[in-house]
Amino acid sequence: MARILEKRLLRQPDVFYFKVAAPLISKKAKAGQFVIVRLHEKGERIPLSLADIDPGAGTISLIVMAVGKTTNEMVLLKQGDDILDLCGPLGQPTHIESAGRVVLVGGGFGVAPLYPIARAFKAASNEVTVIMGARSKDLLIYEQEMQGVADTVIVTTDDGSKGAKGLVTDALTKDLGCRLPGLVICVGPAIMMKFVAEATKPFGVKTVVSLNPIMVDGTGMCGGCRVNVGGRSMFACVDGPEFDGHLVDWSVLMNRQKSYTAEEKESFEAWKKRHELMLGSAAPVCELKS
Amino acid sequence: MTDTAADQKRSAKKIVPRKTPIPEQDPKTRSRNFKEVSLGYSPELAMQEAERCLECSKPTCVSGCPVSVPIPRFIKLVKEGKFKEALDTIKEANLLPAVCGRVCPQEKQCEQRCIVGKKFDPVGIGRLERFAADWVMQHDLVDAPPVAPSTGKRVAIVGSGPAGLACAYELAKLGHGVTILEAFHEPGGVLLYGIPEFRLPKKIVSREIDLLKQMGVEISLNIVVGKLITVDEILEQYDACFVATGAGTPKFMGIEGEELNGVYSANEFLTRMNIMRAYLPEFDTPIRKGERVAVVGGGNVAMDSVRTALRLGASEGIIIYRRTEEDMPARREEVHHAKEEGVRFEVLAEPVRILGENGAVTEVECLHMELGEPDKSGRRSPRPIKGSEFRIPIDTVIMAIGTNANPLVPQSTKDLALHKWGYIVADERTGQTSRDRLFAGGDIVTGSATVISAMGAGRRAAQAMHEYLVGAPSK
Ligand SMILES: Cc1cc2nc3c(=O)[nH]c(=O)nc-3n(C[C@H](O)[C@H](O)[C@H](O)COP(=O)(O)OP(=O)(O)OC[C@H]3O[C@@H](n4cnc5c(N)ncnc54)[C@H](O)[C@@H]3O)c2cc1C
Ligand SMILES: Cc1cc2nc3c(=O)[nH]c(=O)nc-3n(C[C@H](O)[C@H](O)[C@H](O)COP(=O)(O)OP(=O)(O)OC[C@H]3O[C@@H](n4cnc5c(N)ncnc54)[C@H](O)[C@@H]3O)c2cc1C
Ligand code: SF4
Ligand code: FES
Numbered sequence: 001m002a003r004i005l006e007k008r009l010l011r012q013p014d015v016f017y018f019k020v021a022a023p024l025i026s027k028k029a030k031a032g033q034f035v036i037v038r039l040h041e042k043g044e045r046i047p048l049s050l051a052d053i054d055p056g057a058g059t060i061s062l063i064v065m066a067v068g069k070t071t072n073e074m075v076l077l078k079q080g081d082d083i084l085d086l087c088g089p090l091g092q093p094t095h096i097e098s099a100g101r102v103v104l105v106g107g108g109f110g111v112a113p114l115y116p117i118a119r120a121f122k123a124a125s126n127e128v129t130v131i132m133g134a135r136s137k138d139l140l141i142y143e144q145e146m147q148g149v150a151d152t153v154i155v156t157t158d159d160g161s162k163g164a165k166g167l168v169t170d171a172l173t174k175d176l177g178c179r180l181p182g183l184v185i186c187v188g189p190a191i192m193m194k195f196v197a198e199a200t201k202p203f204g205v206k207t208v209v210s211l212n213p214i215m216v217d218g219t220g221m222c223g224g225c226r227v228n229v230g231g232r233s234m235f236a237c238v239d240g241p242e243f244d245g246h247l248v249d250w251s252v253l254m255n256r257q258k259s260y261t262a263e264e265k266e267s268f269e270a271w272k273k274r275h276e277l278m279l280g281s282a283a284p285v286c287e288l289k290s
Numbered sequence: 291m292t293d294t295a296a297d298q299k300r301s302a303k304k305i306v307p308r309k310t311p312i313p314e315q316d317p318k319t320r321s322r323n324f325k326e327v328s329l330g331y332s333p334e335l336a337m338q339e340a341e342r343c344l345e346c347s348k349p350t351c352v353s354g355c356p357v358s359v360p361i362p363r364f365i366k367l368v369k370e371g372k373f374k375e376a377l378d379t380i381k382e383a384n385l386l387p388a389v390c391g392r393v394c395p396q397e398k399q400c401e402q403r404c405i406v407g408k409k410f411d412p413v414g415i416g417r418l419e420r421f422a423a424d425w426v427m428q429h430d431l432v433d434a435p436p437v438a439p440s441t442g443k444r445v446a447i448v449g450s451g452p453a454g455l456a457c458a459y460e461l462a463k464l465g466h467g468v469t470i471l472e473a474f475h476e477p478g479g480v481l482l483y484g485i486p487e488f489r490l491p492k493k494i495v496s497r498e499i500d501l502l503k504q505m506g507v508e509i510s511l512n513i514v515v516g517k518l519i520t521v522d523e524i525l526e527q528y529d530a531c532f533v534a535t536g537a538g539t540p541k542f543m544g545i546e547g548e549e550l551n552g553v554y555s556a557n558e559f560l561t562r563m564n565i566m567r568a569y570l571p572e573f574d575t576p577i578r579k580g581e582r583v584a585v586v587g588g589g590n591v592a593m594d595s596v597r598t599a600l601r602l603g604a605s606e607g608i609i610i611y612r613r614t615e616e617d618m619p620a621r622r623e624e625v626h627h628a629k630e631e632g633v634r635f636e637v638l639a640e641p642v643r644i645l646g647e648n649g650a651v652t653e654v655e656c657l658h659m660e661l662g663e664p665d666k667s668g669r670r671s672p673r674p675i676k677g678s679e680f681r682i683p684i685d686t687v688i689m690a691i692g693t694n695a696n697p698l699v700p701q702s703t704k705d706l707a708l709h710k711w712g713y714i715v716a717d718e719r720t721g722q723t724s725r726d727r728l729f730a731g732g733d734i735v736t737g738s739a740t741v742i743s744a745m746g747a748g749r750r751a752a753q754a755m756h757e758y759l760v761g762a763p764s765k
Binding site for chain 1: 473474475511512513514517518519538539540542544548549550551552554555557558561562566567572573574575576577578649696697698
């Protein structure tokens, strides 16, 4: 059981910040790792990245984007509620090295897990450039936090409502053209990581991505999270989640993420019906529109 | 006349040749539900079967039992209708009789050596063991054993499968403070997430675990050792540690198409079904409800997977195995049950690639095999017949071809000696590893084996740990 110490809306209407009491995990966790939560006795296990780690306070932070049943259930939890099962830290931490300059590229909730990564690279005396993008300015998260830790923060929006108009890949290509960094790390939706890896390839810059396949145990026991990297099958939960973006077979990842689309939809629809019955049709429910 | 000869002479006279049949759910009905297949003996049937035992004075059955259950002694008590006493007798050697009576490969162990089996069916030792345990449970006569006064020593056990549970039981009984650290959100190991409900009802496992809690054993869940805490840190906090993390990580074949949707490892398929209960609509974890399901392998894991798929609604379940049916490592009973339930056996066949459309499996292509020269294990090794490709249309493939050692604990522990394949080196008698105060047992030492061997290893290690603990200064 882990107590939710703080919860707030980070981005209308679907992204929430949670600070959770996790004294043991906070002492062990490192940037780039994740946890698995299960919310109730009938719940599934879902992975969530560490968006912050505070060993002093004994807390970790999680950012949740409501896209389906479990994430919607999670964002309905309140401060003071408990998360039934919290398991971690899982996965390999980000390899923090002295790379000179590091460019961190984030999209969607992926910006949040980049925050502890940015801090760690900064602490290892790197120059840190953050490129973060969203469709429009209201959808940006963690900008303040990033401003506080990075040397440079480049914001892009599809509609030009803030920062440069365009995609993160445009800004990235421009940045790489000016001055090559020692390392690029990208966390975000698979499609974005794929394009970022394609963008860095011609420059020959090492590019690390954080893969998000469907997981169950998170300990290497089931193989459900297998991804194809450099022609080899790897288990993202123990071998990753970070891999060399130039070696990832993106079509395998994106296809496997869709394994249960029908089942997930059915379960979500049923939940929404029950939820509406309970709370009326004004009940806030968020969905991934794609 | 020698003992055995005398026994045989007696047996020839009055033995009922066949095992007393055990009531079972009808194959058609049961292949569509998750209730236990075998319903167990009534007291009358159990006593009738017990009559078949000759109570040999030099019982050969006992030598076939990995933990030497005093078989004739308990069977005699069943004969006399003293079921509680029978169970107590079994428990001298076997802590999980309700489990082992159901899942032990008796035909390769006790029953294989039973003297009656030389001429007729062997005595149904497993069925009787199960009966005694069930009867005592049904009559609420299970009692937690007396626990010795606290020794002030603290022991950590990593993993809550049969090896960990047995070790915890023994050490708690001897008065040591025991904490089990388990990665999952429920304890039980393979008993919970591997072996399905229709073969081992989960309430049996949870009763055993409740018993441990009554004895004061603490169970800490959601703790992945090697990640949240290392074995080295455990050894700083506890007087000794027993590692029983099981065999762990699933093997795939490395063939084309294994990344397609609809290809599972048996571990994933069974975990989703068993511990996550994906087959119950009110549980959230999704599972693919395959219409035509192929399972690759011939062990218990393969049988469990294919029969689970049937219960989930598959119209066809197919076992693909590269040797012959006789070579299958599964318990005979499971093979028999699978056949009764309509599972198709495609033997002497091996998948060479998996084909798909739109990212999902549609067919598996196999080669026919023939048997060549015997290999090291004495089994004739299968080799592919060139040009014999054939395809089976399916929508789900489950790989049940074994596991490798999970590296989480071995790799995060300093100076721990490992075998070539990553399993932990431990003394067979004591479980002692290359590290002081660190013991190990079960599948993480032997590779995939059996419930009873894991349990035996847990018990032996507990004894060795006890001897160490009583002689050592407290932490
Ligand atoms: C390593 C890792 C880190 C992640 N970090 C975060 C994070 O910090 N914040 C966040 O909001 N989300 C994160 N995710 C994604 C999150 O786990 C999924 O959004 C969540 O599981 C969706 O569950 P659902 O029931 O709400 O939606 P569903 O409708 O069930 O699923 C929506 C989509 O999410 C993915 N998904 C579903 N189940 C799982 C599962 N068990 N494991 C992984 N993906 C799944 C699938 O691709 C699916 O199509 C992470 C995923 C991984 C693998
Ligand atoms: C589907 C299936 C069917 C089987 N059928 C039979 C049968 O009919 N008869 C038979 O005798 N045997 C059978 N077996 C084999 C038998 O179940 C195993 O040999 C036995 O369970 C091994 O026991 P164990 O205690 O070593 O490990 P396990 O039962 O595997 O338990 C290990 C435990 O450790 C936990 N763990 C792992 N890593 C960590 C970590 N890093 N930190 C904390 N905890 C950890 C796991 O979550 C698990 O709970 C079957 C196995 C399977 C998979
Ligand atoms: S079970 Fe078989 S071998 Fe064992 S004592 Fe009875 S008759 Fe003899
Ligand atoms: S989630 Fe099961 S092996 Fe990675």
